[in-house]
Every structure is written in structure tokens, then in C-alpha cells.
Amino acid sequence: MGKVVVVTSGKGGVGKTTSTAALGAAVAKTGKKVALVDFDVGLRNLDLIMGAERRVVFDLVNVIQGTAKLSQALIRDKRLETLYLLPASQTRDKDALTEEGVAEVIARLRSVFDYVFCDSPAGIERGAQLAMRFADEAVIVTNPEVSSVRDSDRIIGLLDARTMKAEQGELIQKHVLVTRYDAARAARGEMLSIDDVLEILSTPLLGIIPESQDVLRASNLGSPVTLSEPINSAAKAYLEAARRLEGEDLPVVVPFERKGFLDRLLGRRAA
């Protein structure tokens, strides 16, 4: 039986899809069978980030409505043979998803794959709730900004109330993944500190992904950063987060700004 992990955040634009792709690829690299499911029906993105947009024939809605088989809709990654993508439909809306349909698709994926990553749409409406509905674990993607943290807090509340596991009285395991962390801005006090974020969310930390142009570039080139540039600092942070997700006990190091000689000479100091 595989594990179903929902990647969610509440707020849009914090890096859910990028993180789904990067974490999924990182886990698949270790030889585990991984399926990435895009729940953002109507605004699909995961296929682009995975570089599979020109191979989409069938999608999640087709499978739920019975017009395609699950095996037909799953797209195998060209770089990793253990990595699969189930794309969302761009032409339908979220009402095309039914709870029974999603339940069946997830159950079948769970029986075949070791990990099923559900990329949640932004918001707290039907699409986001269905994405988290059957999850065993949740990765809450948060930027160190007040608005993002508050939305994440709201999502954690929903995870504890509306998921199948929570309704059965079990605890859904939750992890916070801080993305777009800018060490320089954090040092100047322009961002919430990691301690502040964790204090507000009171949820264990999965990793800290530094803000990086390489992540954006990799996304635009259609390749998760963990596959295309594994030596990059953001990729390393994702790879470590994936190991923690698999249960490894790795300490999290808060990224710091390397100060240049000039900075020191000019006596620039952190606030």
C-alpha cells in the first residue's frame, strides 16, 4: 500500500506545483514508484513543470468519468522510469471531480505506487478539499510571509477536520515546507523568521528551500530542479526534504547569507 501525500498551501503562488514536482522526482530517484496527480482542474500546471505538456492525451477527469483507463492517462517521465504524472483537465472545471471518483482513482494509484503526490489547487474550495480528502500525509508549502502563514494555518485546520483520516479519528501527519526563503531579507527582518513560522503553525518542519533563480529556470524548462540541477542549493534542500518525508532524521539547517568582503568592510549588519 502506497502513501498518499497532499501538497497544499491555501495561498496561491507559494510553490506547490514546483515543490510537488521536485519532491516527487527526488523520491522517484531513490527507486520508489511515484505518481504525481494534478488536482488543479481548469488551471493545470504540473504537466508544464514536468515537461510533459505535449504528451497529455487523457486526464484525471476522463478517468473519473470512465472515458479513459487510468493506465492510459498516466504519463511516464522520460528521465525517470519510476515517475508518473496524472494530469488535470484544462478544459473542465472543478465540479467535474466527484468524491467517489477521486476515492476510486486514489485507491487504485495507492495499490500500484509507493508514493502518490497530490498537487492541490490554491484556495480552500472543493478542488483543494478533494485533493486532501484521502491523504495520509500533508506537505504544507509556506512562504515566510504573514499572509501565506495565515492561509497555511487555515489549511492545517481543514486537514485536521475534513480529511478521511481525521474523520475516522486518526491523525494526519503534517509537515511544513518553507519555500522562497531569502536569507538576506530574513537577516534584515523583512521576512518572518523560521522560528516565527513554526511557532505560529506548530507543525514539524520538512525543509527550507532558499529563493533561487535556478528553481524558476528549471520550471520554465520543464524539468524539476532535483533532476536538472541536483547540485543547486534549492535542489539539495528538496532532496533532503524528500529524505525526511521518507522518515529519515536529518537536521534542518537554516540557510544563511554569505557575506562578501565588501559587506564586512562597510560594516553592514543584520538588523
Add this chain to the structure above:
Amino acid sequence: MTFAAPLHNKSIRFRARSFVAFTLTPEAPIADWLEGLDRWIANSPGYFNGRPVVLDLNVLQPGPEEIAALVGVLGSRGIRVYAIELEGAELGPELPPLLAGAKEATAEGLLGRAARKARAEELEAAAEERVHAAQMTQSTAEAPQAEVSPIEMSGDEPVDPELARLEAVRIELAQSDTAQSGSTNAGQGAADMSAAAGTLMIKAPIRSGQSVFHPHGDVIVLGSVASGSEIVAGGSIHVYGTLRGRAIAGSEGNVSARIFCRKNEAELLAVDGWYTTAEEMEGTSRGKAVQAFLDNDALCVVPLG
């Protein structure tokens, strides 16, 4: 060809539910009463937004036209009348429906009509007792604290016999009380109803968007209360983490309710309808361990310890 109507074996089920509503009891002269209400609203704008209000007209005994006018006047102040309490009245369909058999919501639970009267008398007696107790404590000021009261929380004021009595009654009523009180929306699993004290104990943090409504007792939160969440309690509110949301204590008209928190980052604190916002607390009590209580209809937020 004949068509037979399909037989439905399934019968319709009716369920009863009870809700808590605010009651307004207008008194003559109505102009003065409205003036008082306006002052109150000016103090707490938005207090009635979305809250069900029942109009108790048993004191005023107005005619049908007067009722219609009164409902209109209240409507213009943003107060929506859901129902009217008036014995023996027959109202037209244009007015809100009639209600009967109301029970008073108190810190002890819901009181029927006879109990309401009894309670009014009790309260008077308690008030006298309190005066007496205050005199007593003055004369026994040197007595050791431990002897004074096991339930005293602030340490800066004399024993409140009223509070002691409530505590005793609450334990007896606990059985019937649990049905009416509960947390809404919040993780039900995390909320542990310790029925014996009429107290709602929440062991998990309260997340943004969650709302805890516990009209007949205290609420204790062991974690933090997030920005964008809300606790409404009939009694006091204790938060052992950081309070960042809204805390509304004494919601059913309990002036002795208090709010305690380890760190005050609250958006709003209110006791018995008197409230203060984050902006007003800036620079004085923000970021500290505080308690909020009413002192002569003024909400005081003071650091603890």
C-alpha cells in the same frame, strides 16, 4: 393504461434543534430605550452582525403596528429580528414568527421560566452577600490567602461568593449541559469536553478560520489561537499559548468573565460585549501575558504577575 403513483415507504423525519439567540427586551419609553441601544451599538459596532436576535415584548406589550415599526427601526440599525416573544399575541405573516418557552442561557446552563425568576432573586441576594463579603475581607485582610478561596484566580481582589456558587451548581448541571455546548468547525476530535466542570478543554492549537462556540462555560486552550480564528465563551477564556485571534468571553452577559493568555497578540478581546482591538492595545499590553476583565463597564487589559 393506468399509472400508479409510486409508493414511498420512507417517512419524513423531523428533528428538533436548539440554538442560542440574543434577546432584546424593549422598555417604555421606547425613545429612551432606543437611545440606550444606540449608545451601546456605538460602543460595539457590528456586534449584532449575523447574530440571531429575538425580541421579547412581554414587558412592552405593544400593538401590531408598533411591533412592525419596532422591527423596522431595529432593522435600520442592522439588527435582524428572527422571532418575537409575546404571550397571547397573533402576528401577521409580515412579522417575524412567535416563539414561546424560551430558556435563559447562563453560565450554569439553560434556565426555564421559573428558574429564571429564582435566579433573579438569587442574584440580588448574591449582590448583598458580595457587599457583605467585601466588608468582611476588609476586616480580615491579614488572613492568609490560602484560606480565602481555592478558586480565586487573580489574587488582587476579594473572594466572590457568586463565583463559588456558580462553580457548585455547574457540577450538578454538567450532564444536561454537554448537549448544548460544543465547538463548531474546530477539530472535534481535539476538543475534549470535560463535562464535570462545564469547561471546554481544547488540546490542539486553534487554526485560522476555526470558530469555537461554547455558550455555557469556560474555554481552555492549551495551544495557540491563530490570527483569523475566534473563541466565543459564556464564561472565561484561558489560552496557554499565544492568542492571535479574537476572544469573546462572557458572551451571554457574564460581567465577571475574564480572558487570560500567555502572550497577547489578539485581534480583539471582548468581555460581555465590551471590546478592545489590537490597535488600541498597541504599545501597552501587546506581546505580554495579560488578563482582560470588566471594571465598571470598562474593559481592562493588564499584564499578569
